[in-house]
Amino acid sequence: MTRPSPPPLAAARVEGVAVDKGLKSGALGLVSSIVLAVSSTAPAYALAATLGFVVIAVGVKAPAIMLLAFVPMWLIAVAYSELNKREPDCGTTFTWAARAFGPRTGWMGGWGIIAADVIVMANLAQIAGAYGYRLVGLDSLAESTLWTTVAGVGWIALMTWICFRGIEPTARVQNVLLTVEVVVLVAFAAYALVKVYSGTAPEGSLTPSLSWLWPSGLSWPSLTEAVLLAIFIYWGWDSAVAVNEETANPTRSPGRAAIISTLLLVGIYTVVSVATVAFAGVGSEGIGLGNEANAEDVFNALGATVFGDDVFGHVFEALLIISVLTSSAACTQTTILPTARGTLSMAAYGALPRSFARIHPRYLTPTVSTIWMGLVSIAFYVGLTLVSENVLVDSITATGMLIAFYYGLTGFACAWEFRRSLRGPRDVLMRFLLPLLGGLFMLVVFVLACFEYADPEYGETVINGVGGVFVIGVGALLLGLLLMVVYSRVAPSFFRGETMLRGTGDLLLAPDVPTVALPDSHEATVIAPDRSNLPPGREPWDPRA
Numbered sequence: 001m002t003r004p005s006p007p008p009l010a011a012a013r014v015e016g017v018a019v020d021k022g023l024k025s026g027a028l029g030l031v032s033s034i035v036l037a038v039s040s041t042a043p044a045y046a047l048a049a050t051l052g053f054v055v056i057a058v059g060v061k062a063p064a065i066m067l068l069a070f071v072p073m074w075l076i077a078v079a080y081s082e083l084n085k086r087e088p089d090c091g092t093t094f095t096w097a098a099r100a101f102g103p104r105t106g107w108m109g110g111w112g113i114i115a116a117d118v119i120v121m122a123n124l125a126q127i128a129g130a131y132g133y134r135l136v137g138l139d140s141l142a143e144s145t146l147w148t149t150v151a152g153v154g155w156i157a158l159m160t161w162i163c164f165r166g167i168e169p170t171a172r173v174q175n176v177l178l179t180v181e182v183v184v185l186v187a188f189a190a191y192a193l194v195k196v197y198s199g200t201a202p203e204g205s206l207t208p209s210l211s212w213l214w215p216s217g218l219s220w221p222s223l224t225e226a227v228l229l230a231i232f233i234y235w236g237w238d239s240a241v242a243v244n245e246e247t248a249n250p251t252r253s254p255g256r257a258a259i260i261s262t263l264l265l266v267g268i269y270t271v272v273s274v275a276t277v278a279f280a281g282v283g284s285e286g287i288g289l290g291n292e293a294n295a296e297d298v299f300n301a302l303g304a305t306v307f308g309d310d311v312f313g314h315v316f317e318a319l320l321i322i323s324v325l326t327s328s329a330a331c332t333q334t335t336i337l338p339t340a341r342g343t344l345s346m347a348a349y350g351a352l353p354r355s356f357a358r359i360h361p362r363y364l365t366p367t368v369s370t371i372w373m374g375l376v377s378i379a380f381y382v383g384l385t386l387v388s389e390n391v392l393v394d395s396i397t398a399t400g401m402l403i404a405f406y407y408g409l410t411g412f413a414c415a416w417e418f419r420r421s422l423r424g425p426r427d428v429l430m431r432f433l434l435p436l437l438g439g440l441f442m443l444v445v446f447v448l449a450c451f452e453y454a455d456p457e458y459g460e461t462v463i464n465g466v467g468g469v470f471v472i473g474v475g476a477l478l479l480g481l482l483l484m485v486v487y488s489r490v491a492p493s494f495f496r497g498e499t500m501l502r503g504t505g506d507l508l509l510a511p512d513v514p515t516v517a518l519p520d521s522h523e524a525t526v527i528a529p530d531r532s533n534l535p536p537g538r539e540p541w542d543p544r545a
Contacts (some may be wrong), residue, residue, distance in 0.1 A: 021090065021245065021344060021345065021357065021359070023090065023167075023246050023341075023344075023359065023364055023366075024166070024167060024246050024364035024365075025245065025246060025250070026246075026247070026248045027166075027171075028167060028168075028171055028246055028248065029247070029248055029253065030248075030249075030253045030257060032171045032175070033240040033243065033247055033253055033254055033256075033257035034257045034260050034261050034264070035171065035174050036170075036171065036174055036239050036240050036243065036257075036334055036337070037236070037237040037238075037239055037240035037261035038178060038237070038264055038265065039174045039177060039178045039239075039330040039334050040236030040238075040240075040331055040334035040335065040338075041234060041235065041236035041237055041261075041265055041331070042124070042236065042327040042330065042331035043182075043233075043265060043269070043327065044181045044184065044185055044299070044323040044324050044326075045127055045327040046233035046327075047233065047269065047272055047276075047299070048297050048299040048300070049127070049296065049297065050229050050230070050232065051276060051298050052289055052295030052296065052297075052301075053229055053295050054226045054230060055277060055289035055290060055295075056289070056295060057222045057225045057226040057229070058215070058218055058222050058223065058226045059282045059290070060206065060211075061212060061214075061215050062226070062273050062277055063212045063270050064212060064214050065215065065223075065227060066270050066273050067266065068227060069227055069231050069234055070234065070265070070266040072407075072441035072442060072445070073231070073234040073237070073262050074259070074263075074266075075411065075435065075437050075438025075441065076407045076408075076435070076438040076439075076442065077259045077261075078259065078430055078434045078435060079410050079411045079413075079415075079434070079438055079439070080092070080241045080254075080255060080258050081241075081255025081256065081258055081259055082414055082431045082435065083096045083413065084241050084250075084251065084254050084255045084258075085252070085255060086417065086418075088247075088250040088254065089244070090242055090244060090245045090246075090342065091110060091342055091344075091346060091349070092113070092238065092242055092342065092345075092410070093110065093112070093113060093342075093406045094106050094107065094109050094110030094113070094342055094345060094346055095345055095349075096109075096414070096417065097109035097410070097413045098349075099417060099500065100412075100413040101412075103495045103500065104484060104495060107346070107351055107480075107484045107494075107495075109410070110342055110346050111483070111484065112405045112406030112480070113338065113339060113342050114339055114480075115476040115477075115479075116235075116399045116403055117338065117373075118373075119380070119395050119396065119402070119476070120331075120396060121332060121335055121336075121377035121380070121381065122152075122380055123396040124155075124328045124335065125152030125155050125377070125381055126148055126149070126381070126385075126392070127324070128151070128155040128325060128328040128329045128332060129142075129148040129149065129151030129152035129154070129155060130142040130151075131321055131324050131328065132151050132325055133151065134300075134321055135318070135325060145389065149382060149385050153381065153382065155329055155332055156332060156374055156378050157374060157378070159332045159333040159336060160370060160371065160373065160374030162333060163333060163336045163337055163340065163365065163370050164360070164367070164370045164371065165363055165365070166363040166365055167243060167364075167365065170334075170337065177329065178330060180319065180322060180326050181326055183319075184322070184323035185268060185272055185323065187316050187319075188275070188276075188299070188303075188306060188307075188316075188320060189271050189272050189274075189275035189276075191307055192275040192276060192278065193208075193278065193279075195279060195306070196275075201278075201279050202286075202287060202305060203286075204280070204281035204283045204288055205278060205279055205280070205281050206278050206281050212277065224448050228400055228445065228448065231400060231403065231404070231445060232399065232400050232403065233269065234262065234265055236334065236335070237262055237265065238407075239334045239337055240254050240257035240258050240261060241254040241255065241257075242338030242341045242342065243337060243338075243341065245341075276289065276298060276302065277289060279302065279305075280294075280302055287301055287302055287305055297324075299320055299324060300321075300324075303317045303320045303321070307320070336373050336374065336377075339373045340365075340369040340370040341366060341369070343366070343372070343373070344356060344366040344369045347369070349494055349499045350493050350498075350499045351487075351494045351495075351499075355368045356368050356369045356372070357369075388461070390460035390461050390468075391461055391468065391472075393459070394461050394467075394468040394472055395472050398472040398473035399473075400445075400449055400473070401449045401450070401453070401470075401474070401477075402473060404449060405446055408439045408440075408442030408443050408446060409439070410439070411435045411436065411438035412435075414431060414432075414436075414439075415431070415433075415435045415439065418431035418432055419432060420535060421535065449473070450470060450474070453467050453469035453470035453473060454470040455467050
């Protein structure tokens, strides 16, 4: 029996303290958080599905694109880390943007996470279903839309059940899946590079060069397209921060895990991309990465050639299939986690129906939020598959716009939230400049994506003369805006600012002069009990007085 849903929570919090929502505290350590963060990006699946398209766009400069895309991700990870120190809330962008800019901005940030996660679940489930059949030699079923969909739905249901059963079983499963994934990726890169340097690589192979790591000589359209693709494959590390309330040392470990995971990912992506480009080359025939027939799954195209025909080669080839399968399956699981916790936080503050804040009394996991995430993902996946596989493909590409939207919002929220409490060079750099740069970079990415995706020549679908990718991405945001307007009429307390920063006992920074803020903002800086973040010459005030 689930514990009854709580009323919307008042937003009492001081630096490093979040409102208790009933999750299991201290269940994860730093290592488990890093594992969740890296697993959420699905490195094997991401490389398999994206590297070929990046090479088609920029050739041998693909490794440079991996390095370039890392920069904004690291900047946003810094923003997540700093905001998490202030308030380790599982709502992440929703909570932090609502604190900084107001309830409606926060709600849209939360919606950005929900929409992106639901959309990507369809693709992850499809890949997991297809690779499950390939693993047991049922290639005909892997090519069948019906049977792939059936298997994909099964994967979503299984991972939803594991997430429902608790954060610790989820972490244990992730440890196993990620270990297999990383071992196989390292083996793939090692085999490929050994053959390149020993002269046994196939015709068309190339010798790696340091020039591959610098994006010089690329046209602006090619660079833009490649960066948009590469941004997508880094996405997901923020799952480590979404489980902050279940982590030991919640103010420090989740943020560290986010930053460390981005560093691990750039290492994996750079090494594997160098090895793959060197082994296969960038030709447009055979196993060349410029061959569009290989772009949708470069590992499937190269695996047998890289590992060879001996016993170990066949074993690693099978493990390569397993790694993409486990990568997509693991990411399915870790995509459910942040969404369920985000909707839990939104419900706890009254931004969603109160039932979404229910916690299982034994497993201490969100019940309604987790189940709804699974059901909505299944409905979306099956629905788009019935409509058109082309629409499904374009919807996955459109998630890039949603990612840039809520990541950028987080960067801006960090810079805005801390702008009045910068107490030294470290604060200026880590709490203001770097997050602001990350937010600006994501804003540029969002604008470029709008122009790129609106082109009717881009993607698989066209709607009224506009690229389907753009329509889906902007449409998802507009749908969120509509839902927010409707819910603000049904339950207006959150949108009036009554459940955040009002009547809670917090001491706030007393206003001195009018400041620039969004019309929706109920902004105020919360002063720590020891007044350590109170600027000199300013006074705190009690909003209840």
